Amino acid sequence: MKLHTKSALTGAAFVLPFLAGFALFYLIPFxxxxxxxxxxxxxxxxxxxxxxxxxxxxxxxxxxxxxNTFRFILIGVPLLMALSFGIALLLAEKFRGAGxxxxxxxxxxxxxxxxxxxxxxxxxxxxGILNQLFQWLHLPIQEWLHSPHAFSILIGLYIWKNCGYNLxxxxxxxxxxxxxxxxxxxxEGASSWQITRSITIPLLxxxxxxxxxxxxxxxxxxxxxxxxxxxxxPHESIYMLQHFLNNNFQNLSYNRLSxxxxxxxxxxxxxxxxxxxxxxKTEVIL
Amino acid sequence: MKYQKYPKLRLAFLxxxxxxxxxxxxxxxxxxxxxxxxxxxxxxxxxxQGYWEVLLRRPHYLxxxxxxxILCVAIVAGQTAVSCLAGFGFSRFRFPGKDVLFFLVxxxxxxPYQVTLVSNYMILDRMGLVGSWFALVLPAxxxxxxxxxxxxxxxxxxxxxxxxARLDGAGSFRVLFSILIPRSRSGLASLVLLTxxxxxxxxxxxxxYLNDPYEYPLSVFLSQMNQGNVGVLxxxxxxxxxxxxxxxxxxxxxxxxxxxxxxxx
Numbered sequence: 001m002k003l004h005t006k007s008a009l010t011g012a013a014f015v016l017p018f019l020a021g022f023a024l025f026y027l028i029p030f031x032x033x034x035x036x037x038x039x040x041x042x043x044x045x046x047x048x049x050x051x052x053x054x055x056x057x058x059x060x061x062x063x064x065x066x067x068n069t070f071r072f073i074l075i076g077v078p079l080l081m082a083l084s085f086g087i088a089l090l091l092a093e094k095f096r097g098a099g100x101x102x103x104x105x106x107x108x109x110x111x112x113x114x115x116x117x118x119x120x121x122x123x124x125x126x127x128g129i130l131n132q133l134f135q136w137l138h139l140p141i142q143e144w145l146h147s148p149h150a151f152s153i154l155i156g157l158y159i160w161k162n163c164g165y166n167l168x169x170x171x172x173x174x175x176x177x178x179x180x181x182x183x184x185x186x187x188e189g190a191s192s193w194q195i196t197r198s199i200t201i202p203l204l205x206x207x208x209x210x211x212x213x214x215x216x217x218x219x220x221x222x223x224x225x226x227x228x229x230x231x232x233x234p235h236e237s238i239y240m241l242q243h244f245l246n247n248n249f250q251n252l253s254y255n256r257l258s259x260x261x262x263x264x265x266x267x268x269x270x271x272x273x274x275x276x277x278x279x280x281k282t283e284v285i286l
Numbered sequence: 287m288k289y290q291k292y293p294k295l296r297l298a299f300l301x302x303x304x305x306x307x308x309x310x311x312x313x314x315x316x317x318x319x320x321x322x323x324x325x326x327x328x329x330x331x332x333x334x335q336g337y338w339e340v341l342l343r344r345p346h347y348l349x350x351x352x353x354x355x356i357l358c359v360a361i362v363a364g365q366t367a368v369s370c371l372a373g374f375g376f377s378r379f380r381f382p383g384k385d386v387l388f389f390l391v392x393x394x395x396x397x398p399y400q401v402t403l404v405s406n407y408m409i410l411d412r413m414g415l416v417g418s419w420f421a422l423v424l425p426a427x428x429x430x431x432x433x434x435x436x437x438x439x440x441x442x443x444x445x446x447x448x449x450x451a452r453l454d455g456a457g458s459f460r461v462l463f464s465i466l467i468p469r470s471r472s473g474l475a476s477l478v479l480l481t482x483x484x485x486x487x488x489x490x491x492x493x494x495y496l497n498d499p500y501e502y503p504l505s506v507f508l509s510q511m512n513q514g515n516v517g518v519l520x521x522x523x524x525x526x527x528x529x530x531x532x533x534x535x536x537x538x539x540x541x542x543x544x545x546x547x548x549x550x551x
Contacts, residue, residue: 007379007380008379008380008381008382009381010379010458011375011376011378011379011380011381011384012375012379012381013375014371014372014374014375014379014458014462015371015372015375015376015381015384015387017368017371017372018368018369018371018372018428018433019372019387021368021424021425021427021428022391022394022428022430024409024428025402025406025409025424025425025428026394026402026406026425026428026430027390027394028409029402029405029406029408029409030402030405032405032408032409033404033405033408036404087300087303090296090299090300091300095293097297101300101304102542103534103538104304104307104308105303105304105307106534106538106541106542107307107311107531107534108307108310109483110479110483110527110530110531110533110534111310111311111527111530111531112486112487112504112505112508112526112527112530113487113489113505113509114487114489114504114505114506114508114509114523114526115310115314115508115522115523115526115527116310117509118314118508118519118520118522118523119309119310119313119314119523122313122317122325122516123313123325125325127324127325128325129325129326129327132325132326160306160307160310163307165545168542168545168546169545169546169549171546172546172549207549210549217396217398220398221398223398223400224487224489224490227489227490228489228509241398241400242398242400245400245403246400246490249403249404249494254404257403257404258404258405261400261401261402261403261404262401264397264398264400264401265397265401268393268396268397268398269393272392272393272396
């Protein structure tokens with residue numbers, strides 16, 4: 001019993017430095033900002049109940065931002081998962097050069113967003129490379145970044161950036177499947193498509209869940225690219241939650257900002273909870 | 287075994303995808319030698335004007351580069367130290383509230399940065415840190431990702447090693463520094479790499495917390511100069527990518543291992 005207490009104390013002591021900073025910079029301020037959502041005026045002067053919440057749901061900018069963010073996730077995440085899973089299947093069998101391809105697909109992860117945006121500008125700006133090509137072909141030129149195409153460009157950027165990350169996760173899942181399963185099926189005369197469909201994919205279901213959630217979370221990170229591409233006044237097709245939060249920060253509307261942040265938090269919290277639930281369920285099945 | 291029937295087709299497919307993946311990097315490198323007249327796939331006239339401008343003529347590019355580097359080193363050092371200690375505590379000890387706390391770590395880790403922006407700003411303001419680099423460094427040091435990753439990494443070390451050391455009379459610090467950390471080199475390398483990348487690429491925090499543009503790191507500066515000389519832009523793009531790419535070439539395997547370990551079990 002005494003030994004037990006001592007070990008608990010040691011463990012807590014190791015966590016303490018982190019806990020202090022974590023509480024100070026993340027937990028306490030967050031609880032603070034919840035209070036903000038119910039108040040108005042500088043420093044949270046007046047208590048106004050749910051007024052900020054009503055306010056934000058009626059705000060056209062907020063609805064546009066939420067709609068775009070959902071649209072981005074609904075289109076981007078499935079595309080990203082399909083592509084990275086396909087590449088993972090191709091790279092899962094060891095062959096010369098597999099490691100090279102993995103690195104090539106992974107490197108975009110480390111490239112600074114600002115460097116990437118330079119390239120996007122070069123290709124899609126009004127005097128950019130794509131328009132030069134269009135001019136040469138006598139096609140009408142367009143303002144790609146200030147048109148609904150901006151959305152597709154952002155999706156492409158998201159896939160380019162995150163494909164390698166998902167690829168690594170899928171490869172880890174594929175490598176964890178015992179080789180004999182697939183070999184036994186092959187001996188029995190199963191085709192590669194049958195093996196993929198009936199053995200590989202079912203065994204990978206836990207990986208799929210995890211990668212699905214992580215892809216959604218990473219999609220929030222491409223807000224930065226959206227912001228760098230569009231500045232404070234992007235085309236409305238890429239006006240994301242990030243812009244809404246940023247603009248409200250600059251207007252000093254902390255109350256509205258806190259409400260939006262809290263709602264985003266609630267959605268992500270729900271997703272993580274769902275992830276854990278599904279995880280538990282699939283572990284029972286397998 | 288599965289797709290061996292069409293190795294050439296597979297190779298052709300992969301090569302074309304790899305071309306797209308590499309395109310932005312190739313473009314940036316090639317066009318850093320542009321004379322800056324117009325956007326082009328391959329510059330019509332080669333020149334070193336971009337490099338001359340960035341490296342020699344105007345010192346403020348290099349100043350931004352050093353700003354970034356110092357910032358990153360401080361963040362990486364602090365985050366690594368804090369994460370190793372806390373990861374050890376989470377991985378090898380039991381104490382009341384541990385599971386709840388770790389759940390909070392995961393939740394906050396998954397939050398987009400903007401969610402904590404205001405609350406972070408308010409507390410830094412009260413501490414009188416807004417406008418100084420501490421406002422960038424301190425929250426980053428305590429960011430939950432490192433703790434999460436190091437716990438996952440330490441969890442993979444078999445318990446027998448630790449038990450044996452404890453039986454030989456090693457204290458907890460000894461166990462951490464002589465057994466766990468040396469055995470976790472690749473996990474540690476991926477923590478360093480991922481933290482460095484994050485710090486190197488930060489854009490929102492400096493914009494919010496720093497008042498003096500002279501203090502901005504390269505990432506912010508680069509993001510604001512989106513109009514201008516192509517050669518200079520691309521040279522800056524190259525300059526910004528060099529440290530992270532070098533780390534990537536060096537720790538590529540470890541990075542992959544670290545990402546694989548970051549799955550929630």
